[in-house]
Amino acid sequence: MQAQVDKYLAKLIRHGLIAGEADAALFGLDDVIFTNRDSVPAEASELFSLLNINSLLIARPEPMLWSIIGQLADGNPGLIRPRDCESLTFIHDIPVVPSLDPGPVARALSRRKGCIVRDTGIVTTGTVSLEQAFISMSSICFATFVKFFTGALNAAAGHSGAAPVDPAKRSACLELLERSAPRAFVEPLPRRLPAATEDEAVRAMDEAGRSVVEAGLVDSFFGNISCRDAEVVYISQTGSSLDELPGYIDRAFMDGSSTCEITSSSELMAHVRTYELTGDDAIVHGHPRFSVIMSMFGEPLEFGRTRFIGDVPVVAGEVGAGSRGLLHTLPPAMEDHHCAIVAGHGTFTSCTGSFAPALRRLSSIELMCYRACRDVLEAGKTG
Amino acid sequence: MNAYDYRIRALFVDVRSREAEFRELSPGLSGTFLGGRGIGALLLSDNPILDPLHEQAPLVFSTGALTGSRIPSSGRMAISGFSPLTGTVCSTSVGGRLALSMKRSGIDLLCITGRAVHPVVVAIDDGIVSFETLSLPLDAPLSRVFGELRTGPGSVAAVGKAAFGECRYAAIMVDGVFSSGRGGLGTVMASKNIRAVTVRGSGTFPVHDRQAEEDARRDIIRLFDASPAITGRPGLKHFGTAALVDLMASRRMMPTANFRRTYFEEYRAFSAGAIHRRFSPKHHACPGCPIACKQKAHSEIPEFETLSHFGALNENADLDAVIEANRICNEDGVDTITAASTIACLAEIRGECYTGARLVDMVRRIADSSGDGELLKLGSAVLARELGAPGKSMSVKSLELPAYDPRGAYGMALAYCTSTRGGCHLRAYPISHEILRKPVATDRFSFSGKARIIKISEDLNAAIDSIGACKFAFFGASLEEYARGFAAVTGLQIDHQDLLAAGDTISALERHINCLRGFTRKDDVLPLRFFTEPGTPGPGIEVPPIDRAAFDEALDRYYRIRGCTKDGTLTLKRREEIEQCRHR
Numbered sequence: 001m002q003a004q005v006d007k008y009l010a011k012l013i014r015h016g017l018i019a020g021e022a023d024a025a026l027f028g029l030d031d032v033i034f035t036n037r038d039s040v041p042a043e044a045s046e047l048f049s050l051l052n053i054n055s056l057l058i059a060r061p062e063p064m065l066w067s068i069i070g071q072l073a074d075g076n077p078g079l080i081r082p083r084d085c086e087s088l089t090f091i092h093d094i095p096v097v098p099s100l101d102p103g104p105v106a107r108a109l110s111r112r113k114g115c116i117v118r119d120t121g122i123v124t125t126g127t128v129s130l131e132q133a134f135i136s137m138s139s140i141c142f143a144t145f146v147k148f149f150t151g152a153l154n155a156a157a158g159h160s161g162a163a164p165v166d167p168a169k170r171s172a173c174l175e176l177l178e179r180s181a182p183r184a185f186v187e188p189l190p191r192r193l194p195a196a197t198e199d200e201a202v203r204a205m206d207e208a209g210r211s212v213v214e215a216g217l218v219d220s221f222f223g224n225i226s227c228r229d230a231e232v233v234y235i236s237q238t239g240s241s242l243d244e245l246p247g248y249i250d251r252a253f254m255d256g257s258s259t260c261e262i263t264s265s266s267e268l269m270a271h272v273r274t275y276e277l278t279g280d281d282a283i284v285h286g287h288p289r290f291s292v293i294m295s296m297f298g299e300p301l302e303f304g305r306t307r308f309i310g311d312v313p314v315v316a317g318e319v320g321a322g323s324r325g326l327l328h329t330l331p332p333a334m335e336d337h338h339c340a341i342v343a344g345h346g347t348f349t350s351c352t353g354s355f356a357p358a359l360r361r362l363s364s365i366e367l368m369c370y371r372a373c374r375d376v377l378e379a380g381k382t383g
Numbered sequence: 384m385n386a387y388d389y390r391i392r393a394l395f396v397d398v399r400s401r402e403a404e405f406r407e408l409s410p411g412l413s414g415t416f417l418g419g420r421g422i423g424a425l426l427l428s429d430n431p432i433l434d435p436l437h438e439q440a441p442l443v444f445s446t447g448a449l450t451g452s453r454i455p456s457s458g459r460m461a462i463s464g465f466s467p468l469t470g471t472v473c474s475t476s477v478g479g480r481l482a483l484s485m486k487r488s489g490i491d492l493l494c495i496t497g498r499a500v501h502p503v504v505v506a507i508d509d510g511i512v513s514f515e516t517l518s519l520p521l522d523a524p525l526s527r528v529f530g531e532l533r534t535g536p537g538s539v540a541a542v543g544k545a546a547f548g549e550c551r552y553a554a555i556m557v558d559g560v561f562s563s564g565r566g567g568l569g570t571v572m573a574s575k576n577i578r579a580v581t582v583r584g585s586g587t588f589p590v591h592d593r594q595a596e597e598d599a600r601r602d603i604i605r606l607f608d609a610s611p612a613i614t615g616r617p618g619l620k621h622f623g624t625a626a627l628v629d630l631m632a633s634r635r636m637m638p639t640a641n642f643r644r645t646y647f648e649e650y651r652a653f654s655a656g657a658i659h660r661r662f663s664p665k666h667h668a669c670p671g672c673p674i675a676c677k678q679k680a681h682s683e684i685p686e687f688e689t690l691s692h693f694g695a696l697n698e699n700a701d702l703d704a705v706i707e708a709n710r711i712c713n714e715d716g717v718d719t720i721t722a723a724s725t726i727a728c729l730a731e732i733r734g735e736c737y738t739g740a741r742l743v744d745m746v747r748r749i750a751d752s753s754g755d756g757e758l759l760k761l762g763s764a765v766l767a768r769e770l771g772a773p774g775k776s777m778s779v780k781s782l783e784l785p786a787y788d789p790r791g792a793y794g795m796a797l798a799y800c801t802s803t804r805g806g807c808h809l810r811a812y813p814i815s816h817e818i819l820r821k822p823v824a825t826d827r828f829s830f831s832g833k834a835r836i837i838k839i840s841e842d843l844n845a846a847i848d849s850i851g852a853c854k855f856a857f858f859g860a861s862l863e864e865y866a867r868g869f870a871a872v873t874g875l876q877i878d879h880q881d882l883l884a885a886g887d888t889i890s891a892l893e894r895h896i897n898c899l900r901g902f903t904r905k906d907d908v909l910p911l912r913f914f915t916e917p918g919t920p921g922p923g924i925e926v927p928p929i930d931r932a933a934f935d936e937a938l939d940r941y942y943r944i945r946g947c948t949k950d951g952t953l954t955l956k957r958r959e960e961i962e963q964c965r966h967r
Contacts, residue, residue, distance in 0.1 A: 001832050030835045031940040052842060052883040054835045089605050092863075110880035112863065127839045128816050129832065131823040238611050239820050248824075259617035259626040259655045260633050263820050266611045321615065322608030 001028035001130075008057070008134045009036050016216065017061055017141055023121070024059035028130050046102035047123075051109055055126030057133035058100070058117075061141055064179050066121070068148045069141075073116055080116070082143035083150070084292055085345035086222055089319050091139050114140050142219040145289055149177070150296045153373060156380025159298055174377050182290065182370050185215045185363035190354045193281040194229040201227055201234045202249055208284060208355035209242035217286035217362055218242055223346065224265035227282045227355070228275050231255065235271060237263050266320045270327045270348075277335035280350040284358040287346035288366035290373050295343040297376070306333060310368050314341045339365060389448070389591075389873040391418060391491045396505060396512055398575055399438065399497035403512040408492075411967030414875055417882070418491065419447040420474040421849035421889040423463025424896065426494055427472055428965060431896045435465035435567075436574040444485065444493040444540070444580065447851020451486040451588060451671075453600050454868035455607065456856040458482055458669040461848055462540075465900075466566035468551040468721065468762050469781045469805040472896045473568060476809070476848050478669035478677075479561035480538035487584025499576035502547075504532065507582045517578055521547045522750075524714040528579060529559045537583030543716035545750035546573035550760035552721040556713060560683045561669070564718035566782065566804055591874030599868035603860045604673065610859030612819050613674055619855055622655035623666070623678040624687035629654050631691065634818060634827075635921040636791025638784070639695040640736075641727040642777045642910075645788045645918030645926050647695035653702050658684055661702070674855055685709035685719065691786035692723030693746075697730065699738035708746045715750035721762055722749055724783035728763040729755065732772045779806035780906050789909060790918040790926050792817040792827045797937050798837050800907040801945075803893035811840035812854055821858050830933050834940035842886030849889060850882070888964050891946065895953050895961055904951035907938060 005026045012018045021036070027044050028034045035044075044056055060066055072080055073096045080094040095108035095115040105123055108115035114124035114136040122140050126132030152173045188207035195201035209225050212218050223242055226235035233252045240248035252261035254272055261268060271283050294309050301307060301316045303324050308314065313333040317326025326342045333340035339349040339361050347365055351357035391408040408422070416425045423443040433440040442464045449457035460482035466473035485493065489510040504515040519527055522544040532539045538558055546553035546569040553569030554562045563569070590596050607613045614620050631637040632650040639647040651657055658664065662680035669677075678684035685693070685705060689712075693705040712719045726745045730737050737745050748756030758766045763783050767776035777784050782805025789796035794813030802810035813836070817827040825836065843862060847854055850869055866879035909929070918926030942949060946957035953961065 004832070028832065030832050031943045051880055052839055052887065054832065054839060089609055092602060106880075107878075110878040126823075127843070128836055129823055129825055135823070237820060237824075239823055256616050257656050259622055259629045262612055262615065262617040262626050262630055263818070264611055264615065264617075266609050266615060268611065269616050272616075318605060319609035320611075322604070325608055 001030055001034040004028050004130045005034050005036050008130045011134060012059060012137070015138065015213070017065070017138060018059050019062045024057065026130060026133075027056040029054045043100050043102050047106055047109070050102060050106035051125060053125040053127050055130040055133045057124045057130065057137055058121060059137055060121030064176060065141055065145065068176060069116060069144045070118070072144050072148050073118060080144065080147065082147045083296065083344065084143060084146045085319060085342070086287070087139065087143040091136065091143065094140055094143065116140070138219050142287065142289065145180075146292050146296070149293045149373060153293065153297050153376050156377050157298070170377060170380060174374070177374055177377060180289070182288070182363070182366050183214075183216045185359070186211060187356055187359065190356045193227050193352070193354050195227065198234070198251070201229060202246055204355055205234060205236070205249060206245045208282075208359060209236065209245045211359060212284060212286050212362070213241070213243040215363060217288045217366060218346075219287050223286045224267050224271075225284050226271045228254075228280070233268070233272060233275065235261075235264050235268055238265050267326070269321050270330050273327065273331035274334045274348070274350055277331050278338060278350055279352070280338065281352045282355045282358050283348060283350045284355065284362055285346055285348045286362055288362065288369070290369040291341050291347045291366050292344060294369040294372050295341045295345075301343045304329065309341065309372060311337070312339055312341055312365055312368070313337050314343055316343045317345070319345070341365070389413060389875055391422060392489060393492040393494060394490045394507075394510070394512070395494045395496075397497040398495060398499040398503060398505065398514070398577060401514055409967065414877070415885060415888060415964050415967050417448065417846065417849035417885050417889075419445050419461040419849040419851055420463060420476070420845060421885060422492055423461050423474050424472060424889055424892050425965060427463060427465065428892055428896055431899045433465060435467040435470065435571055438498045438575070439496050440465050440571065442495045442568065442571050442575065444481070446482040446485050446491050447849060448869055448873050449865075450482040450851040452590060452868065452872045453596055453671070454852075454865065454872065455600060455603050456669075456672045456674055456853040457851045457868070458671045459851050459853050460485070462555060462563045462568055464568050464571040466568070466804065467570045468567040470900060471780055471804050471902065472893045473566035473804045474848065475563040475565055475568060476854070477555070477557050477561055477563040478853070479557035480670055481540055481557045481582060482851060483670045484538040484582040484584050486588055487586050488582050489584065489586050490582075493580070495575060495577065497575060502576045502578050504579045504581060505577055507580070509584055509586065521578070525556050525716055526559065526714060532579055532581050533558070535583060537581060539579055539581050541579035541716070542569040542572045542577070543714065543750070545715045545717045545760070546570050548750055548752045548760065550717060550749055551762050551765075552718040554712070554716045554718050556716050560677065560679075560713060562713070562718070565720065565807060567718070569716050590872050592871045595871035596868060599864055599871055602864045603856070603868070606859040606864065607673060607856070610821070612821065612858040613855065617655070619676045619858070620674050622659065623676045623684060625655035625658055625678070625684065625690055627687040628690060629656070630818065631786065633921070634791055635919055635924045635926050636788040637691055637695050638777070638786055638788045639919070640698050641696060641724075641731040641775065642784070642788060642912060643731070643916070645791060646921060647698065649700035650695060652700040653690045653694045653705055657702060669853070672853065674853070676855060682706050682710050683713060688786045689719040689723070692720055692727070693742065696723055696727045696786070697738060697742055698736050699742050701739045704739045704742050707743050711743065711746045717746075717749055720785050721783045722746055722759070724777055725759050725763040725766055728767055728775050728777065729759065731775050732767065732770050774911055777910055777912070779909060780902065782806045787814055788918055788926075789913050790929055793830050793929065793937075794825065794827070794833045794837055796909060796913065796929055796934065797830065797833055797941065798840070800909060800938065801837060801841065801941055803890065803897055809854060810844055811837045812844055813837065813840060815858065819858060822861065830937040834937050835944050838941060838944045839883070841890045842883045844886070845889040846882040846886035849885065888961065891953060891957060892961050892965070894945070894947070895958060898952040904938070904949070907951055909934075
């Protein structure tokens with residue numbers, strides 16, 4: 001379990017979720033506690049005794065994010081309700097408690113997978129592995145970031161239901177936005193698709209997946225990626241981390257003739273349908289923050305309707321294959337544009353020849369959305 | 384209804400005296416043991432060392448608090464007793480309409496004791512108990528029994544020829560195709576001279592907070608839709624549990640030739656794809672379940688375990704024979720897993736292989752008690768011992784292992800041994816994380832961290848079995864969402880940690896009962912084969928024997944975490960805590 005502790009501490013830093021090792025305490029419990037700390041603080045011991053868990057993460061997000069969370073918590077005492085799609089599905093809402101007093105924190109964690117502790121940071125748990133605690137931490141950071149800027153944009157634009165924002169707050173918001181600018185995107189090697197061999201396909205997916213994570217275009221373990229070779233689709237497994245794909249790629253068939261794909265991404269059918277409609281060779285799906293924020297800007301998009309950000313279609317749809325699932329709305333949009341944003345969820349891009357064009361498009365859409373966010377805020381500032 | 388009003392309404396029936404009495408369990412007990420399997424264990428603990436077939440040994444039919452609510456996939460219930468196959472405490476989760484019918488009849492729980500003078504049908508109509516007789520002979524196929532008894536919208540639980548023929552692993556069949564299979568509770572029911580329990584009800588039951596119930600329902604459905612294992616193209620919603628055939632074969636953990644190998648080259652003969660191409664089966668479901676994992680064509684399509692064990696375990700690639708074997712088991716009331724495994728055990732001992740028509744004939748003989756059936760009906764542990772080859776029984780505590788080879792999933796290996804009803808995959812269900820990656824993936828070839836994971840998973844599944852929910856729901860949703868549903872329905876201020884705590888109490892109580900019945904560490908072990916023989920390798924997959932020292936260390940850790948001594952019995956402190964819980 002010590003290996004898990006070390007792995008997720010490194011990941012917290014690599015993903016930019018915390019500023020340094022000192023900002024996170026990770027605990028994994030089998031019959032004894034493993035941790036990155038010299039000793040186990042009383043609060044952690046107490047939480048383990050109050051909760052039937054095997055993993056605990058207490059971390060202070062990097063300063064800018066922590067400042068955003070603080071402002072959000074000020075306006076939402078007790079409970080933050082994110083509206084983005086992944087949060088609605090998986091974390092529902094985020095309790096806020098004032099201090100690391102084990103009693104109230106345990107009560108919050110008895111209800112939800114993680115909570116915000118105002119004087120400490122984010123506390124999350126797992127019953128199977130530290131990976132759960134890491135995912136919840138990452139998801140809370142993503143959800144709060146999106147909620148904060150969506151609220152700021154709607155307020156700046158004077159949309160109905162949004163509270164007016166005073167000029168000082170808007171300036172501070174712009175400053176935070178500047179500091180959150182999308183990272184530079186490093187293109188992976190242009191490996192040819194369809195791949196000549198299965199190994200080549202895995203290598204191409206591995207490199208593409210890592211470049212998506214390194215560019216900050218996906219949070220935690222969400223997002224998925226695939227490439228097609230005639231009747232075979234290579235696709236990342238459900239819950240796999242895009243920067244750790246080798247060993248976690250399923251071989252699915254276009255015609256569904258094997259059920260081995262039961263461990264594939266929940267978006268497998270959307271990928272298959274997109275391949276059928278576009279004839280493309282590769283699909284990349286990330287959760288770029290500003291693309292998600294811009295897709296939630298303004299009135300909520302109704303299921304079945306499409307709007308555009310620049311030339312990029314935005315469609316509605318929940319995760320998976322339910323009656324209101326993105327399976328029904330995403331592929332038709334992809335057929336015409338080879339890219340689409342699913343409102344409140346993330347961006348899909350597809351292409352032929354290699355992963356490179358899809359990755360470039362994912363990155364450029366994010367940059368466009370970032371600039372659009374800035375424009376809205378600045379227009380509000382001058383207006 | 385306020386929270387205080389949530390009580391379990393129990394009907395106690397003595398079939399010898401034909402007396403029936405209603406009692407309400409205190410809110411404290413309802414909160415601690417929840418319902419379903421938990422309340423079953425509580426009632427068994429009142430007299431924990433009875434012989435399974437003793438007249439006073441109880442047979443408990445217990446619904447969950449969520450039964451009949453709008454919370455998805457919560458129409459299941461537990462049937463509990465002492466197992467004549469294993470000697471342990473035994474509880475099975477069963478679907479069909481029985482749970483809903485009991486609720487509508489005003490009954491949360493039915494506890495039967497005594498032995499009827501003549502074979503009877505216990506008939507319950509809106510809470511009124513009567514005793515009826517059935518003109519059909521005791522060896523009549525169960526389809527005829529159900530045809531005779533099933534009138535209107537109620538439900539029937541019946542035992543058949545195998546149970547009255549003293550097969551130690553007879554099943555209780557519910558509504559024809561839902562099986563309370565493992566451990567031989569059908570034999571217990573037959574020992575009470577009960578042929579069937581029929582339940583009809585027309586009542587309604589309150590829900591504390593309809594809006595909160597709807598909120599929980601919506602969250603759960605959203606998670607079902609996001610789960611590839613449930614609603615994905617290859618998921619349970621489309622292919623039923625047969626969806627697992629391809630996966631288990633590809634992971635090289637499909638028990639083959641009585642667990643001598645872990646890969647069956649001809650598995651595609653009974654894969655989900657093969658079944659769909661041949662039969663285009665229709666789906667059906669327990670009440671209120673959107674997953675609808677049951678499938679039917681000209682005959683019921685067998686579950687994954689049955690497909691794999693009548694297939695690979697017996698080296699049988701004849702799908703028609705698999706389906707026919709399953710049909711016979713349903714008609715005679717036999718647990719398919721134990722039946723298939725006992726036949727495979729006999730085949731290995733004799734150096735033979737029973738496939739096709741020969742396999743079907745063997746299955747038929749189990750309930751007939753004819754020829755090899757005299758031995759087969761005793762289960763593999765007794766059979767192997769009788770034939771001087773005890774090591775050939777692939778069982779733990781005499782319960783035959785299901786279709787997940789423990790060499791391919793070490794959490795499963797540990798869970799088979801710690802399970803309170805013997806070699807069962809459902810008590811901790813580590814396949815969820817070791818294979819299906821839910822809620823997250825774990826390393827299937829490692830014991831690291833598995834002791835606590837298995838302990839928590841046992842608590843989780845004890846809670847699931849006690850609230851009436853289906854385990855498949857947890858391939859998508861979690862106890863977090865179901866706890867909200869539980870609170871909405873009952874009004875009890877309970878969260879998912881409270882449910883886990885109840886699961887911990889239930890698991891510990893079951894272990895304590897087993898210890899009182901003489902089970903110790905020596906019984907918490909896999910057959911030697913798994914520590915000495917490798918499985919079948921595959922592309923990039925090696926399946927070595929399990930390291931015995933690593934297994935023992937993991938078991939030691941499990942005992943410490945569960946509150947046990949090194950011998951596997953509960954510590955004095957833990958026993959006292961459990962005793963306090965029993966008297967709330």
